[in-house]
Amino acid sequence: MALPTYATTGQKIWHYSYLTLCGLIFFFLIAPIIVIIPLSFNAEDFFTFTPKMLALDPEGYSLKHYRDFFTNPNWQQALVNSVKIAPVATLLSVSLGTLAAVGLSQSHVPFRRAIMAVLISPMIVPLIISAAGMYFFYSRIGLQGTYFGVVLAHAVLGVPFVIITVTATLVGFDRSLTRAAANMGADPVTTFFRVQMPLILPGVISGGLFAFITSFDEVVVVLFVGSAGQKTLPWQMFTGLREQISPTILAVATLLVVISICLLTVVELLRRRSERLRGMSPT
């Protein structure tokens, strides 16, 4: 970011104000997330910094909210539900989204733009509308309030992310590779798994990550489509906020932030590795 030596005064002023602006935006985005981390170690049941905390007195801090999270059956049930729903929903989104993206990238498919728009729509339509629609539809066919209903609903929300990321990787995909594979005697299924899939894997992984986070963070749709038996972590946080205002929420939030960071790191490493395998960047 160093300025070249020939920069004029105007450019320098612009450069530094630009840096300041970026810093401010960054602060605005990050501060609310950072601030919950120390607060989650609060020894009192408050949402604010106590004088003891500000004095960095060890007595002002404790792990009691974490203890609460790991012992309270409500929270534990919510965690189990989230862990049961998100991966399955992600798996569904990834398989269906990838197939849809591959299919829609073929030029001979009729109405591909229209089909694509319909599949992407859950991302554009306000969530509350989708949720209400799903509620009425799922009630009719007996899926409302079931585990499978929530998984399906979350999969629908995740599919657009997968389609978009996979379509983006397919743009750079050389069609003569699949032709070459067919030419060497590989049937379409073998060609897909041996040639196309490894090459679009980075897009599939990123899409899967977005789909997972969508399901893991989602509260509106699950409120409509789920019942008490499918209470997920966000749902529990939502009720916690309304009913008992316990700083356990902050502990959970901190844990979720840590999990997200780990997930992002792992996925980014995986993505880089497979990108290297594609021969796109030097080893």
Add this chain to the structure above:
Amino acid sequence: MPTDSKADGFVVFDHVQKSYDGDTLVVKDLNLNIGKGEFLTMLGPSGSGKTTCLMMLAGFETATHGEILLDGKPINNIAPHKRGIGMVFQNYALFPHMTVAENLAFPLEVRKMGKSVREEKVQRALDMVQMGSFGGRRPAQLSGGQQQRIALARALVFEPELVLMDEPLGALDKQLREHMQFEIKRIADNLGITVVYVTHDQTEALTMSDRVAVFDDGRIQQLAPPDQLYEKPENSFVAQFIGENNTLEGVVESIKDGTALVKLDNGELIDTVPVNVSAAGERTKVSIRPERVEYNKERLQEGAHTLKAEVLEFIYMGDIFRTRLRVAGNEDFVVKTRNAPDQVRLKPGETIEIGWLPEDCRALDA
């Protein structure tokens, strides 16, 4: 052109037409009969339908009309992966996520061959293209010429009887290109495979092929061995497209005893071989190759026809002299002569007499 003797061809295109948009024909009535073990080249300008023909043969495009036969069997309804045809793609199409050895093993794996057989065949194929020690590399770590050789090895490793190559040498520099031309020809001859080769480089076509099919406008203009194509072009497109050519325009005066008397546009009369002129009064383009024209009187053969010419330019090219003349109103009449000790070096402005044998002078369509 044998079009009806279907039985003996290994690959047969029978009245094949192709249209992408259902409106314009990209390939118009293609009839082609390729023998087993033949090296056939499709040569033609850009957009003449060569790749389209190859794609129809490989199964990636379907013929709008007509039939394609492979070894006597129609293949229009056979899926590409069941045709067993090897192909070298223009951009190589090596799998970037596999090593060179894995790339070569792919067609063998698909055919469910055992590991030891696979390894042996892969190594043999790599040795054949002199890339034996490169098995562990990825395509991105190879030079263009090396990738090209791997693509060739991959098309041959599963021992197909028919291999298609679409401008495989397009991206290489001249030296490597010439080396690879030789290499491909040698390997094809050794293995006895049938090759259909696409190029728009006429030198490549002439040096490698058993026969060349010259494409233009979706049709085969001439199908002949290289020497015939060069020395006996059947129409003016082929004469112009293959090698350097001199054209003199005129009108046919009379045709008799296998000779056509042509009155050039400046009034001179010359004897020519009638190729596709049939009656007196037709306009014609007379074609003469630059190296068949002689201006050294002592070298002029008996029976040679002579014409007056004015020297416009003399270029010394080392092994040959290239002289541009004005002949019968044409200012781009080129003569090539070998740099022999007794050869005359002309000067611009000189007026000379040139001559050629009537059989080297072909009256073609106008």
